[in-house]
Amino acid sequence: MRLTLKxxxxxxxxxxxxxxxxxxxxxLTIIVLASQFAGQSPGAEKVALTTLHSSLGIIFLMWxxxxxxxxxxxxxxIQSYSIKPWQKLLAISLHRSIYVIMISQCVLGLLILLTSGxxxxxxxxxxxxxxxxxxxxxxxxxxxxxxxxxxxxxxxxAVHITAAIYHQIFGLIExx
Numbered sequence: 001m002r003l004t005l006k007x008x009x010x011x012x013x014x015x016x017x018x019x020x021x022x023x024x025x026x027x028l029t030i031i032v033l034a035s036q037f038a039g040q041s042p043g044a045e046k047v048a049l050t051t052l053h054s055s056l057g058i059i060f061l062m063w064x065x066x067x068x069x070x071x072x073x074x075x076x077x078i079q080s081y082s083i084k085p086w087q088k089l090l091a092i093s094l095h096r097s098i099y100v101i102m103i104s105q106c107v108l109g110l111l112i113l114l115t116s117g118x119x120x121x122x123x124x125x126x127x128x129x130x131x132x133x134x135x136x137x138x139x140x141x142x143x144x145x146x147x148x149x150x151x152x153x154x155x156x157x158a159v160h161i162t163a164a165i166y167h168q169i170f171g172l173i174e175x176x
Contacts, residue, residue: 007074019067026060055123061106108146115139
């Protein structure tokens with residue numbers, strides 16, 4: 001079957017695949033950056049890593065919104081798969097959960113920036129003055145939730161990756 005730009009009723013198109021794999025690359029980069037500045041003492045290196053992490057997070061949010069829009073404007077090939085109804089429901093629910101959690105994580109990251117009481121930098125291209133005074137209890141709570149979600153997302157990704165590998169090996173044909 002020939003790969004097209006848009007999704008067909010049976011397969012994801014080139015644009016959906018590009019959006020998917022580019023978001024995977026961005027997310028892995030964001031995770032690596034976060035792991036490097038976590039627990040690091042304050043200083044210029046931590047500020048630089050944090051600025052890069054948050055700047056990529058803002059781009060990632062826009063990218064995920066573009067993915068979600070593209071997904072809404074195209075057929076969902078999962079609907080055509082010959083898999084059991086519970087598997088279809090699980091796949092759709094898993095994809096929706098990943099979108100909700102990833103977009104929520106980005107919004108929490110923006111709230112962290114807004115409640116930090118510090119200048120907001122975007123790739124050192126420009127800076128916005130503090131938008132709010134430091135709201136310490138709120139800021140700490142948002143940081144905690146942001147971290148908690150970052151840990152909780154791994155099981156969802158594990159299920160998603162396992163299902164993708166399973167269906168690549170065993171196909172999408174339902175056994176009767």
